[in-house]
Amino acid sequence: MIDVSAKPATQPWRDEAAYWQGLTDATRELDPPCAVIHLGALAHNAHDMLRRAAGKPIRVASKSVRVREVLDAVLALPGYEGVLAYTLSEALWLAADEPGRPGIRDVVVGYPTAERGAIARLAHDAALAARVTLMVDSVAQLDLVDAVVPPGQREIVRVAIELDASWNGPAGRVGVWRSPVHTPAAARSLAEHIVERPGFALVGMMSYEAQIAGQGDDPAGRPAFARTVRWMQRRSKAELLERRAEAVASVRAVAELEFVNGGGTGSLEFTSSDASCTEIAAGSGLFGGHLFDNYREFAPAPATAFALSVVRRPRRETATVLGGGWIASGPPGPDRLPRPVWPAGLEMAPREMAGEVQTPLSGAAAEALRPGDRVWFRHTKSGELAEHVNEFALVGDGAAVGSVPSYRGEGRAFL
CATH class of the missing domain: 2.40.37.20 (D-serine dehydratase-like domain)
Known part of the structure; x- marks a missing residue:
């Protein structure tokens, strides 16, 4: 339709x-x-996002859509590949084959999960385990998966590491409180733990630069604030390009990564220019x-x-x-x-x-x-x-x- x-x-x-x-x-x-x-407006937006991504694949952020038929329609358009889900239960629903509706074959959960029932379902279903990737930023999250279903009793669980993309500016931290993994050394340390640990496969990385993608740089009636935002974003971009490239290289030295995800609707151009990212998350x-x-x-x-x-x-x-x-x-x-x-x-x-x-x-x-x-x-x-x-x-x-x-x-x- x-x-x-x-x-x-x-x-x-x-x-x-x-x-x-x-x-x-x-x-x-x-x-x-x-x-x-x-x-017509939906089609215009879908194509304009592809233009802004300049050839880099877009992973659709389902949190910003929440309409299954829109997700299916956009994923049928060349240039859109996979979904960034917001809970594991949602990811399992999107990935499951149903009569008349095949499951989405590449779903990354954008946030760590503590859904024990969903973890158990993922762990015991080979098809879902092959299609769904969990996000982690600490050893404790791996421990939780093992506590639900031990490694020898489950499918291999695909995981990705989230790298914190916030900026430590002159006045302090700018960004959102997400992953504690901020440095390339921390990313490599976690990667080494994952690859040595049975029952997991490290397949990707993610970093969401909220202070760039999610912060408007031209708020109406606030010219002074707008100039401050643009100043911050220029410096944050420069810092993140260098740090993210180093972190990705450090993790790639430990594991073969299928994807490195970054960005958002507000930063399609910037993330497209980042050679360390293989795809961009966007949906809004x-x-x-x-x-x-x-x-x-x-x-x-x-x-x-x-x-x-x-x-x-x-x-x-x-x-x-x-x-x-x-x-x-x-x-x-x-x-x-x-x-x-x-x-x-x-x-x-x-x-x-x-x-x-x-x-x-x-x-x-x-x-x-x-x-x-x-x-x-x-x-x-x-x-x-x-x-x-x-x-x-x-x-x-x-x-x-x-x-x-x-x-x-x-x-x-x-x-």
Whole structure:
């Protein structure tokens, strides 16, 4: 049902009024809250990410999608290879063969796991063990696997080492708290332990440069902060290129690696330029959450959005929609709120913001809204929208052309 093989010739989202009105017309028979995927925008984003990757394969970050049929459609496009999953249970589900749906044959779990039941299932299934790779950054995580199923009683477990990609700048550490493995020496030490330990096969490495990929360098209305971010990112890139290359070389001296993963949607160009990386993890850019409005070098199309219904008018300049509190993860702040995008010019009430069951919206456009009208929102982070809906309506050529379930709609909640 979803086909992203061809890059669309037109970009209807450039005309905001026509684009959002088109989504309204196409979904008129659907009761909000409803979420949509615009197929042309999705295809545009998929191809633009390939352009930015400049020939380096992209491993799809499933956390940023959470729609199985979108994953399958994107993986059918040359240039996309494998999935970066976010839990082992999810990875096993994606990798398992089902009637009419073959499993994905290359799934790397992007975070260490403590799911004992899932570890046991992986350990006793030869097909899954050949398709799924676990992420580790300490000996204790290997101990946990052994405690669930000892080496002599299981399949060989594929593992990858995560290298910390944060930057130790003049004012301290910049990045996210992930792996404790920061230096090439630490990476080699862990690699040597893995290859000497029965029951494991070291097949890859990963490092996610969050301070580059996940930090917008052009936040609206904050020019001084933007200059600071760009200064930090230039220096972080230079340091990481050198350190990651040395770490990868150190580990390759111990084991033959199938892959070295890095990057994110926000750093496709940088990671593509890093000769030590064989692939790039990216997924958020497929849907284009409004987080990416804060980046200079690229602008994904708003391929997903959700509509809420106006249900009351507490005063002339305010219209209240039902629901809206679909807050993105991360540091609490205005940038984590869903953004009302159509009609243009709507703002949330400072003392209420996005509410669980109601969201008052004010502005000139609110005066024309009546109960039953709809307001379109964009979510901050791409994949988290899928946790709020059972399905996405598919819109193409100005009409609704079907729907696809989210993970939630398939009865899958992994976190």
